[in-house]
Amino acid sequence: MQLGTALAYIMPMYRPEKFWNRFAKRYEKSPVSNEDAYREKLKITRTYFTADSEVLEFGCGTGTTAVSHAPFVKHLHAIDVSSKMLEFARGKAEAANVSNMTFTCANIEGFSEGMADYDVIMGHNILHLLEDKEAVIATVYDTLKPGGVFVSSTSCISAMNRFLQFGLTIGSRLGLLPLVGVFSVEELVQSLKNAGFTIDYQWLPENSDAVFIVAKK
Ligand SMILES: C[S@@+](CC[C@H](N)C(=O)[O-])C[C@H]1O[C@@H](n2cnc3c(N)ncnc32)[C@H](O)[C@@H]1O
Numbered sequence: 001m002q003l004g005t006a007l008a009y010i011m012p013m014y015r016p017e018k019f020w021n022r023f024a025k026r027y028e029k030s031p032v033s034n035e036d037a038y039r040e041k042l043k044i045t046r047t048y049f050t051a052d053s054e055v056l057e058f059g060c061g062t063g064t065t066a067v068s069h070a071p072f073v074k075h076l077h078a079i080d081v082s083s084k085m086l087e088f089a090r091g092k093a094e095a096a097n098v099s100n101m102t103f104t105c106a107n108i109e110g111f112s113e114g115m116a117d118y119d120v121i122m123g124h125n126i127l128h129l130l131e132d133k134e135a136v137i138a139t140v141y142d143t144l145k146p147g148g149v150f151v152s153s154t155s156c157i158s159a160m161n162r163f164l165q166f167g168l169t170i171g172s173r174l175g176l177l178p179l180v181g182v183f184s185v186e187e188l189v190q191s192l193k194n195a196g197f198t199i200d201y202q203w204l205p206e207n208s209d210a211v212f213i214v215a216k217k
Helices: 003-010 016-029 035-046 064-072 083-095 133-143 162-173 185-194
Strands: 054-058 075-080 101-105 118-124 144-155 198-203 210-216
Touching: 016 083, 035 064, 035 198, 035 210, 054 064, 064 075, 064 083, 064 101, 064 118, 075 083, 083 101, 118 133, 133 144, 133 185, 185 198, 185 210
Parallel strands: 054 075, 054 118, 075 101, 118 144
Antiparallel strands: 144 210, 198 210
């Protein structure tokens, strides 16, 4: 039996809601890692919005991105698996007097809504944290209106050595780290194309491993 398989028997499974509830306060206090790149991503995303846009963000975290985009769209539905993260997000929307947002505490894996409901779906810093990103990308595709876009920012860390990858697996089993998927930018692009998307915009900011992609249905 491989060591990884043996560990799966003796260590608890990674539960995203548990991990992120515990981490929410620290996440809220942590600064944006690359402010210029973040602002540029906001700017590019807004070129895809109209005043009539129906927008969904999954893994919205403490809501910084969702709340800043909300004034530019008709409605923004923000979901996250962590109720603690959502508490911060709701507080931010209230403080900013934003009234066109709704919040749902839900796991995106297994999430189902009406088909073709959204013009824009966002998933930032989340695709690499999912057990089955292909299934989520397929759900996103089905949930978008024809011509709608999926806007994502994703850390692609395939260059990491095997020792560190193993450390990440153990860390997530122990509840010290989230589950982290290892794939390259090319593999992520292929996953999006396999689901039926075409790539409308792709940008890897300097000194960053987080690729920003706008994929069109
Ligand atoms: C790294 S944070 C990113 C938060 C925000 N999107 C940002 O860019 O700052 C990941 C977020 O995804 C949420 N999350 C993790 N797994 C999830 C899942 N399976 N379904 C929904 N949300 C999830 C976590 O609770 C956390 O708020």
